[in-house]
Amino acid sequence: MKLRKVTAATAAALVLALTATACGGDDGDGGSDSTGGESGGKKIKVGIKYDQPGIGLKSPDGKFSGFDVAVATYVAKELGYAEGDIEFIETPSAERENALSRGDVQFIAASYSINDEREKSVDFAGPYLLAHQDLLVKADSDIKSGTDLNGKKLCSVTGSTSAQNVKEKIAPKAQLQELGTYSECIEGLASGQVDALTTDDSILAGYAAQEQYKGQFKLAGLELSNENYGIGVKEGSDLKAKINTALEKMVSDGAWEQAVKDNFGDTYENEPAPKVGTVVPPKA
């Protein structure tokens, strides 16, 4: 098993100053007409998470950071959009398929795992990161395995693979509380209302490294699933092929590795870059 470590140090965040710009209706294929910008007046709406440090975070000053933000920015540039032409929109876990189908966003980079169920309604480019479901517990907790969760209070997020896996496979007898976002769960863990929080190790490591939680939590290090992060697009969109080309370039020119260093630092020991088009199957 690959060792993962969470240190007290907070990951150096790649802070991208992005201008949120209002724009009109979209053309369903990567952009919408507006004025200004380096892409001939086109803007692009991109779905990310707003509350996952190291992955997708909107700071109080309005700036965006995280690995997904870096990947989305790189991809948008390859599609012809400068940073100032990107409008980031929050897409919580349960809203992602709807946001794509309605055309609210042109693509989503939001810790969004590729799976068969989701592929019924949206398409995925990638994968661009392999993460694994894990547990975050209090530093002195005796929870060490998935089955230890049975009978315990566990928090996860509606519409996530993590909540689904707990109910179906990992601990069907856990008292699962499903909230709208992981930041609500982490508050419950800190206050003792829940015994554990479950989602991807990439997300949990970011929370554990936050200044205000220093030393309070630990990851169980269980690799309970394979979570292949993909970039979601509307079903049938020709953006999928273009985004795949951009992701391949991001890996080959070193920008992917740099984004890993900038955003995970020593908080998260990531898997190597996945091969675009190759999804690691879920664990049995």
Ligand code: GLU
């Ligand atoms: N990667 C998992 C998923 O797509 C969990 C993280 C999330 O909810 O964004 O469901």
